Amino acid sequence: MTQPPSDADIKAGLASAGYICNDRIALTLFLARALEKPVLVEGPPGVGKTELARASAQYFGRDLIRLQCYEGLDEAKALYEWKYGKQLLYTQVLKDKLGELLRGTDNLAEAMERLYQVDDLFYSRRFLEPRPLLQALTAEQGTVLLIDEIDKADQEFESFLLEMLADYQVSIPELGTLQATTRPLVLLTSNNTRELSDALKRRCLHLFIPFPDAELERRILASRVPGIREQLRRQLVAFVQEVRTLDLKKQPAISETIDWARTLVLLHAEALAPELVTDTLNVLLKHEEDIRTVQDQLRQLFSRLFKG
Amino acid sequence: MDQQLVAFINALRKNGVTVATSETLDAARAVDLVGYGDRRRLKSALGLTLAKSESELARFEQCFDAFFQFNDLSDIKPHAAKPDHQPAPRQRAEGPADERAEGPADAAPTEAGPTQATSRLGQMLLTGDRQALANAMAQAASAAGVSDIKVITQKGLYGRRMLLAMGLEALEQEMWQAEADSDPARQQRGRALRESLAQLRQEVKQYVERQYLLHARGDSRALREAVMRETPLANLHEFKDVQGLVRKLAKRLETTHSRRRRVRQRGKLDVRSTLRHNIPHDGVLLETHWKSQRVDRPRVMAICDVSGSVSQYARFLLMFLYSLTEVIPKVRAFAFSSDLGEVTHWFEQEPLERALELTLHHLGGGATDYGRSLTTFCEHCLEQVDHRTSVIILGDARNNHGAPRTDLLQKIHGRARRVIWLNPEPRRRWGSGDSEMLRYQAHCSWAEPCQSLKQLERFISNLLRYSQ
Structure with a gap:
């Protein structure tokens, strides 16, 4: 081993x-x-x-x-279910066989006894729907x-x-x-x-599992969105990390970051710009309120992140 | 099993992390796999097996840091003349119960040079062997029983016991002898020893302090909370952390009641479900399924007396109600002394303390007039009271001999699902003097005294349980 x-x-x-x-x-x-x-x-x-x-x-x-x-x-x-339909079908199809099996029995008790020997067949793994x-x-x-x-x-x-x-x-x-x-x-x-x-x-x-730190998120992006440029990736992660610190109804998660990155790659973006962010913010944030909150603070966010 | 792990789990339990025996066993197996070598892996592994929620994880991490943080004793400078005695920097996470601590003791030299100490502790101090010191400290701690520390005044006692267990007497003897000696080298050694000893005392003190925080704080907090729950609400503002406790109690209520229950409606057959469940019986209807209905979250209208005598009680009721927004989403709050006003907007927009302050400032202070307040309530809000609303009235029903207007309360009772009266006075005082409680009580679904957090908690739990 x-x-x-x-x-x-x-x-x-x-x-x-x-x-x-x-x-x-x-x-x-x-x-x-x-x-x-x-x-x-x-x-x-x-x-x-x-x-x-x-x-x-x-x-x-x-x-x-x-x-x-x-x-x-x-x-x-x-967990499991019995295949009732199949059980029914089998008893119908095997009617003759059952009749044969029960032939020659004199009374009900004897017939029951014979039937009893085969009834486990109908509750076997074969009729179990896992x-x-x-x-x-x-x-x-x-x-x-x-x-x-x-x-x-x-x-x-x-x-x-x-x-x-x-x-x-x-x-x-x-x-x-x-x-x-x-x-x-x-x-x-x-x-x-x-x-x-x-x-x-x-x-x-x-x-x-908490939200990832910037380092980890950058690596995740590099792995999941291969076509993304280094500069955009850095900016994007920095932006998302900053957005998570705001008071939002629903914080953007990794899946949203990845979606956003894919969108930006599709749009052939080279770097983040305020207009670009405004147009595509609905990929990152799923609530109208949150989008408005971020848009209101977009200028400050940008100046804090990329100029300072 | 590992002594160290058991001690750690004890400390965890005292700090409010529940650890079951099976989890202890898991943790022991995890430690076997991971080992004490890598502090971060050890922490993760123990965290995975012992802490079972986000808040427990936070407490666990705090505890772990305090428990396994062994002083690196970096302040104690090696005074040794020989440079090759310099110890290599070591992992701090080394398990304190290491056997290595015995090492230097066996090799005690009989004839010491002028810069070498004879006592074992002196040697450790002068060579600056941090690992050995840390180990010796851990052994001394268990010998002195530091983990039994209960109250803060015992710190000095346990610190002294630890130092004694580490061999303080021998060290002091040596130090005094060295200082009294005429040989300048020996005198210098004595000074070095004195200096190191002062640092060691400091370390021991800090160690005992940490142990106190680890072991005793949990106990005293539990005691304090038990006291707070029994204290009359009017005196409760003397406790600083009461709001934290209310939040904790509210959180507990929330988790107990966050599951929405269903009640079966006897006599109403759910035909679709019954047919579906009876397919296996070849369509013969053996099992019956009844229609059920979700239990509604209560809609609460709280009317609170905020005149001087009762305002403290109103404060806690509102605090509770607004900490329970998950399970009681719709709370409308009204406050009155001489007249009534709605305060919901303050509680929804401002932080709790500020909202309470505003309420007291604008509506508190007047002479209580129940009749007038009920009239105002009926004028503005009676329409909005419907068969789903629970009306909670909090007050002592002392109406200053004014008209009680019980007819209005009767009207409210007629419309609402129920009217509950909470009275801060004990039952035997109801109806005495200007208290109209007995007359009001006739028009309430139920009335109960509400004097301590315990009673308040029980009341709210009932409110949630029977809200249908």
Whole structure:
């Protein structure tokens, strides 16, 4: 067996998968693999929580299975469901066979007894429709399981996850307990719309991803928007970092920075100019109020950033 | 398991980070993987396993810095004549429980040269071996039981105990002897020792102080908060950090109640959902699903008496209500003494303290007139009170023998979902003297005394729980 990758390896590996991260994130993945613990990733929207799962799946060479949470998500949609239609169809098609099987029985009790011997067939793995959680547990080569926006799901669902997160197993009444063949790497993300239960937090490593610092953001941009010029990249990151210090309804995240950079590259911009910013600000900011706030302070921002 | 880690987790718990046993085990396994060698990696690894929210992370980092920050003791200059004794700069993150501390003691020379110290502590000081000093300090700290420190006045005691455990007596003996000696080299050594010792005292003092902050501050804060919650609201302004506590209590209420509940409506079948859930039963309707309704967030109209005697109570009620904007989004606030005015706009635009100040300045101070205030309220706002509104009235109901106008309260009660009266006086004083409380109480959904933060918190929790 080969040596498990160290956190430096993971950092480099993620970078090759297009995800530039800091030491803390790399260490998290290292510990998650070594301790076989799920990771709860929190942070403002758009800092790359979901992207982290995608990149680590690519790096570890595993399939990514994604479970998007929403209000009303339940076991049937997350874990498994019986293929009722198929069960019905089979009983219809096999009517003759069943008749044959039951032929020669004298009374009801005997017929029941015979039927009883085959009824497990209809509740076997064949008729089980695996949903994301079950898929992640049964995959042979292991997977990266992303449980996205767990805070959107109901509290009951959160409790339901506990068994799976602690022991990597699930209980299906008809079949018994299923153990994971290869333990999946589980990432849960939360946007903090509500407090998660302590029981859930206790079972996870907790990673908080804040907005990146200027250095990191520049590197992310260089990796994600290859065509961008050095000067524009520096200016753009400085501008975004400065905008984040303003009092805004929704701070621009990395995904917005990347979108903005792509827009500017499309427009063949060489450097930031106030007019250019005014025209394209709606890519960076998603609220009319915020756009107005920034526009009002555009001159000061520019003079502070680029002249001083 | 690692003593050091357990001590650190104890310190964390005292500083308000909840750490479960399973998390301790995780942290120990993480430390096994990461080691004590690299301070930053250690910090990240412990942070990942122990701190489970953003605020806990902040507290964790503070704690970590205080706990694992070992003095680099850089102030203590090496006085050694031999330059090759200069220690290499080391990692500060070295675990304090290192065995290396024993090193210099075994090699105590019997015959010392004029510049070499004989006592172990003296050697460490004069050679400036910071690592050994730091280790010795850590050992002395555990020998003296510094982590048991409870109150600030014990600082001197524990500092002294630590110095003694480090071998202060032997050092002082040597220092005095050296200073009394006629040999100028030895005299110089004595002076150097005295100088180093003064610095060491300083270091020890700082160390004990840090330990105090780490271990005792949490305890005393918890005690203080418990006292604050029981203190009558009128005296509470003497505590400086009360607003912080209110915010903390409000935050707790917010997390408890931020989930929107649904109530089942018995008797109303949700046909679509029932059909869908019964497909597995071949369309036979075995499971029934009932229609449900979301529990509404309460709409609150708070009417507060801000005359002299009661204004402190109003202050805390409003503070609470406006700290809970997440779960009570629509609060309209009214204040009155002799007449009533709406103050919502101040609370929405100004910071809390300023809004309270404005309210008291403009509306406080007059003689209380409940009748007139209720009349004004009914004239302007009765229309806006509907079956979703909770009206909270805070006041002592002491009307200076004016007309109480209970008919108006009855009208409000008729329109509102409920009318709740909070009275800062204890129940047995209701109805005594000019208090109209008993007559008003008849037209309220419920009335309760509200004297301490504890009662206020309980009231608001009930308000949120039953708001449907």
